[in-house]
Amino acid sequence: MSELADEYRLEYFEEEGFVRKECPECGNHFWTRDEDRVTCGEPPCEEYDFIDNPGFDEEYSLEEMREVFLSFFEDHDHERIEPYPVAANRWRDDVLLTQASIYDFQPLVTSGETPPPANPLTVSQPCIRMQDIDNVGKTGRHTMAFEMMAHHAFNAQEEVGDAYAYEGEVYWKSRTVELCDELLESLGADITDVTYIEDPWVGGGNAGPAIEVIYRGLELATLVFMCMEQDPDGEYELKDGNTYSFMDTYIVDTGYGLERWTWMSQGTPTVYEAIYPEMIAFLRDNAGISHTDEESELVGRAARLSGNLDIDDVDDVEAARGDIADQLGVSVDELRDLVEPLEDVYAIADHCRTLAYMLGDGIVPSNVGTGYLARMVLRRTKRLCDNVGVDAPLDELVDMQAERLGYENRDTIRDIVRTEVEKYRETLERGGRRVEQLAEEYAKRDEPIPTDELIELYDSHGIQPDMVEEIAAEAGADVAVPDDFYSLVAQRHDTPDTGEETADEADERFEDLPKTEKLYYDDQQRTQFEAVVLDVFEREEGYDVVLDQTMFYPEGGGQPADTGTLSTDDISVEVRDVQIEDGVVLHRTDEDPGKGDFVNGRVDTARRRQLMRHHTATHIVIHAAREVLGDHVRQAGAQKGVDSSRIDLRHYDRIDRETIKTIERVANEIVMENTSVTQEWPDRHEAEAEHGFGLYQGGIPPGEQIRLIHVAEDVQACGGTHVARTGDIGAIKVLNTERVQDGVERITFAAGEAALEGTQENEDALYEAAEILDVSPEDVPATAERFFEEWKDRGKRIEELKEQLAAARAGGGGDAEEVDVGDASAVVDRIDADMDELRATANAISEEGTIAVLGSGASGAQFVVSVPDGIGVNAGEVVGELAAKVGGGGGGPPDFAQGGGPDVDALDDALEDAPDVLRQVQDA
RNA sequence: GGGCCCAUAGCUCAGUGGGAGAGUGCCUCCUUUGCAAGGAGGAUGCCCUGGGUUCGAAUCCCAGUGGGUCCA
Numbered sequence: 001m002s003e004l005a006d007e008y009r010l011e012y013f014e015e016e017g018f019v020r021k022e023c024p025e026c027g028n029h030f031w032t033r034d035e036d037r038v039t040c041g042e043p044p045c046e047e048y049d050f051i052d053n054p055g056f057d058e059e060y061s062l063e064e065m066r067e068v069f070l071s072f073f074e075d076h077d078h079e080r081i082e083p084y085p086v087a088a089n090r091w092r093d094d095v096l097l098t099q100a101s102i103y104d105f106q107p108l109v110t111s112g113e114t115p116p117p118a119n120p121l122t123v124s125q126p127c128i129r130m131q132d133i134d135n136v137g138k139t140g141r142h143t144m145a146f147e148m149m150a151h152h153a154f155n156a157q158e159e160v161g162d163a164y165a166y167e168g169e170v171y172w173k174s175r176t177v178e179l180c181d182e183l184l185e186s187l188g189a190d191i192t193d194v195t196y197i198e199d200p201w202v203g204g205g206n207a208g209p210a211i212e213v214i215y216r217g218l219e220l221a222t223l224v225f226m227c228m229e230q231d232p233d234g235e236y237e238l239k240d241g242n243t244y245s246f247m248d249t250y251i252v253d254t255g256y257g258l259e260r261w262t263w264m265s266q267g268t269p270t271v272y273e274a275i276y277p278e279m280i281a282f283l284r285d286n287a288g289i290s291h292t293d294e295e296s297e298l299v300g301r302a303a304r305l306s307g308n309l310d311i312d313d314v315d316d317v318e319a320a321r322g323d324i325a326d327q328l329g330v331s332v333d334e335l336r337d338l339v340e341p342l343e344d345v346y347a348i349a350d351h352c353r354t355l356a357y358m359l360g361d362g363i364v365p366s367n368v369g370t371g372y373l374a375r376m377v378l379r380r381t382k383r384l385c386d387n388v389g390v391d392a393p394l395d396e397l398v399d400m401q402a403e404r405l406g407y408e409n410r411d412t413i414r415d416i417v418r419t420e421v422e423k424y425r426e427t428l429e430r431g432g433r434r435v436e437q438l439a440e441e442y443a444k445r446d447e448p449i450p451t452d453e454l455i456e457l458y459d460s461h462g463i464q465p466d467m468v469e470e471i472a473a474e475a476g477a478d479v480a481v482p483d484d485f486y487s488l489v490a491q492r493h494d495t496p497d498t499g500e501e502t503a504d505e506a507d508e509r510f511e512d513l514p515k516t517e518k519l520y521y522d523d524q525q526r527t528q529f530e531a532v533v534l535d536v537f538e539r540e541e542g543y544d545v546v547l548d549q550t551m552f553y554p555e556g557g558g559q560p561a562d563t564g565t566l567s568t569d570d571i572s573v574e575v576r577d578v579q580i581e582d583g584v585v586l587h588r589t590d591e592d593p594g595k596g597d598f599v600n601g602r603v604d605t606a607r608r609r610q611l612m613r614h615h616t617a618t619h620i621v622i623h624a625a626r627e628v629l630g631d632h633v634r635q636a637g638a639q640k641g642v643d644s645s646r647i648d649l650r651h652y653d654r655i656d657r658e659t660i661k662t663i664e665r666v667a668n669e670i671v672m673e674n675t676s677v678t679q680e681w682p683d684r685h686e687a688e689a690e691h692g693f694g695l696y697q698g699g700i701p702p703g704e705q706i707r708l709i710h711v712a713e714d715v716q717a718c719g720g721t722h723v724a725r726t727g728d729i730g731a732i733k734v735l736n737t738e739r740v741q742d743g744v745e746r747i748t749f750a751a752g753e754a755a756l757e758g759t760q761e762n763e764d765a766l767y768e769a770a771e772i773l774d775v776s777p778e779d780v781p782a783t784a785e786r787f788f789e790e791w792k793d794r795g796k797r798i799e800e801l802k803e804q805l806a807a808a809r810a811g812g813g814g815d816a817e818e819v820d821v822g823d824a825s826a827v828v829d830r831i832d833a834d835m836d837e838l839r840a841t842a843n844a845i846s847e848e849g850t851i852a853v854l855g856s857g858a859s860g861a862q863f864v865v866s867v868p869d870g871i872g873v874n875a876g877e878v879v880g881e882l883a884a885k886v887g888g889g890g891g892g893p894p895d896f897a898q899g900g901g902p903d904v905d906a907l908d909d910a911l912e913d914a915p916d917v918l919r920q921v922q923d924a
Numbered sequence: 925g926g927g928c929c930c931a932u933a934g935c936u937c938a939g940u941g942g943g944a945g946a947g948u949g950c951c952u953c954c955u956u957u958g959c960a961a962g963g964a965g966g967a968u969g970c971c972c973u974g975g976g977u978u979c980g981a982a983u984c985c986c987a988g989u990g991g992g993u994c995c996a
Contacts, residue, residue, distance in 0.1 A: 367993070368925075427992075433936070460929040462993045493927055493995050792970080835980080839943060860979055888979035892942045899942080900979035
């Protein structure tokens with residue numbers, strides 16, 4: 001680690017007369033202008049020194065501070081860029097949320113594959129860190145949502161020339177520190193009081209020297225100099241135990257916490273009061289939290305004391321509470337009563353801001369992905385509100401933050417919040433009933449509710465253990481929540497590893513081949529072409545044919561591969577599948593067309609046309625859905641086909657029939673407008689700047705240029721083949737919708753011929769039903785309803801008649817054989833009726849005080865035995881005996897049993913034996 | 925993407941292989957009558973759909989549909 005020390009000997013430090021010191025408290029090395037300084041200045045080595053003593057000349061609001069920062073760097077030759085969405089999974093698949101400004105440029109820019117949108121640049125990037133969730137409100141400085149203000153410079157070593165998407169050096173360490181110093185000085189900070197602590201950074205396979213900027217006890221910024229990568233042969237061993245070496249590229253990655261700078265300028269007791277004072281005032285008022293001057297003073301002092309401690313999680317807060325209470329001369333309980341409601345209010349304000357970012361950027365609550373995180377935050381916020389007594393609707397609270405952050409989709413945000421709150425209310429209600437029942441049950445048995453039940457309640461029904469405790473207490477049941485509750489839940493989810501994923505077969509055979517020229521982009525309507533067979537590879541079944549150019553579209557972007565033929569003068573081979581690997585298109589054929597030959601390629605036109613129709617139709621349906629449902633709608637997946645296609649859309653509610661009809665109509669209007677469908681290959685950053693991330697409905701393509709498809713007003717990045725004009729689609733018919741996950745709706749639809757076929761199939765079903773009912777199609781619903789009602793009525797009527805029949809049989813059943821069985825008498829009879837009738841008859845007979853043994857051969861051989869009260873015959877045993885004689889079994893309660901078997905021929909014999917069986921059973 | 929849970933009367937839910945139930949609401953009557961309530965009687969149901977196992981399935985198995993929930 002010490003090997004990196006040289007990395008910190010900056011020209012700037014030398015010129016400015018900085019000295020390098022070692023902190024006697026923590027042992028870290030730091031740089032300072034103040035030769036007399038002893039410690040590094042960061043808590044716990046030193047305390048906060050800005051509370052009630054702001055470190056800048058003026059107070060700034062969050063918005064003002066952001067503007068000061070961005071314009072400072074603009075004035076220093078940086079280009080200001082718009083922030084990215086907080087949903088980082090929009091452009092990368094390794095993380096869900098944006099947690100730092102550098103996330104915007106990973107992985108393609110940091111790796112040098114794609115140029116940055118500007119260089120150098122400055123941005124204020126909204127970020128969300130869920131891992132801090134428990135600390136929010138309690139430590140005085142943690143927030144889940146924050147903006148990381150930053151300036152970045154992307155450099156490449158001079159000698160590598162243009163190997164990367166950016167060349168040469170913009171600036172590096174000295175200039176970065178100098179800019180930081182200048183910014184601080186421009187705000188009136190006392191820069192002799194600033195310390196720069198050496199703190200090497202390691203993360204995600206990269207590393208480099210980094211500097212923490214400390215002023216008056218507060219870490220205001222981290223300056224990271226990303227210049228190393230993990231390398232088994234690297235000469236530097238860093239704090240994670242891995243070895244690293246220098247890279248060709250080196251990147252300035254800074255992070256200035258907007259909230260902290262704002263806080264520093266105001267010197268309020270906590271960061272929350274500095275960054276959203278209006279909202280906190282509103283919440284305090286709404287929750288009815290008011291303090292006497294004396295109490296306010298106490299709260300302020302407590303905040304200062306806890307701020308001075310180096311508290312990084314809630315457990316520490318609880319532990320520290322005692323110390324703080326001692327120092328203030330009050331009891332812990334007194335302090336807690338005073339401070340906890342405030343902590344909740346702070347957390348609510350923060351969580352609402354988090355939700356505003358998430359929902360504003362189009363995250364839809366769901367049981368998966370970022371949607372799940374949004375749902376968690378929302379429910380937590382709702383709990384906090386209920387807990388502290390905030391009764392303002394949550395959608396209003398989120399809207400306060402959304403308005404401040406300048407989101408334009410505020411109506412949708414409010415709608416989503418209302419829907420979610422309602423869902424949560426239902427879950428709580430359901431859960432509450434469940435817990436009550438359970439609690440009563442265990443209270444009755446005088447047992448505590450076992451851990452198993454707790455886990456089940458949480459895992460399957462979303463009920464927090466503390467809620468169980470609360471409800472259980474009311475019912476008088478005990479609950480013991482184990483300390484390791486959440487790890488027990490986690491255990492339930494541990495699934496045995498089913499081996500490693502199949503190793504990706506990097507096929508080296510295609511490496512030396514030139515990339516196939518993609519003719520299908522030049523003229524998407526053409527289906528014939530000529531090409532040279534560059535190579536043919538034998539496969540387990542069939543061959544991979546590589547051509548110099550092709551019209552065959554390889555499977556990709558949810559569009560299946562083309563099929564067709566490749567012909568020479570001598571032979572015609574069938575293309576069954578087409579794949580692409582490293583730009584080389586592989587035509588999977590059944591025979592070898594011959595390497596070096598000219599071939600005539602012919603794509604299956606009908607299939608291709610349907611695929612193109614469906615692909616363009618997919619864009620149109622998404623566009624229509626966005627228009628009808630709102631801008632938050634995004635594609636969560638898609639699959640095109642020949643007969644139908646489907647798209648999965650993120651939406652927070654079910655899509656009902658009326659809405660589907662509207663979407664269908666809007667989509668078909670675009671078809672009927674018959675506008676042209678065009679493609680272009682713009683620079684990716686320009687495209688993003690113009691159209692936003694909405695472009696990437698189907699995933700993010702790599703490369704400096706991306707292909708855009710314009711359909712009417714809709715623009716999407718897409719690699720598929722499309723029709724020339726929307727009218728070519730013919731028609732779009734939605735076939736079905738289903739909810740594939742919470743928050744994800746699947747729309748299945750058909751285009752062109754398939755739309756016609758789909759409609760005809762539906763009509764066929766209707767006509768067929770109409771024919772069966774012998775009514776006209778439009779009368780089918782009413783008739784079906786009438787038939788169903790009548791059918792039910794008849795069922796009831798039949799039941800009644802069976803009862804009557806049974807009563808009649810029991811009363812004056814003439815031909816039934818009556819036998820004496822000890823003290824009782826029994827009727828043994830064969831009635832070839834169904835089970836219901838048998839049962840009814842048997843019941844009626846036994847109500848008269850006679851044992852009933854009835855047999856039926858209606859479907860197999862079946863028996864019912866009914867015994868009146870007070871007669872010592874076990875019906876179950878009788879049936880068992882009888883059923884055995886027909887090759888089956890039976891049973892039931894002692895007074896009423898039924899059974900049977902397959903052997904109908906033996907039924908009469910069995911009934912004949914019945915009196916003997918009865919006597920036998922009675923004796924036993 | 926994966927795990928788990930649920931589907932029975934209008935509503936909330938019992939029902940572990942053999943006669944479909946409770947509470948509540950509904951209808952009628954009685955008592956009382958300002959309301960709340962009390963008493964008696966009554967109607968409720970393709971037990972989500974489709975297959976399978978079984979003599980027999982609301983119940984067990986499989987698939988589907990619809991909902992819930994936890995995790996990554």
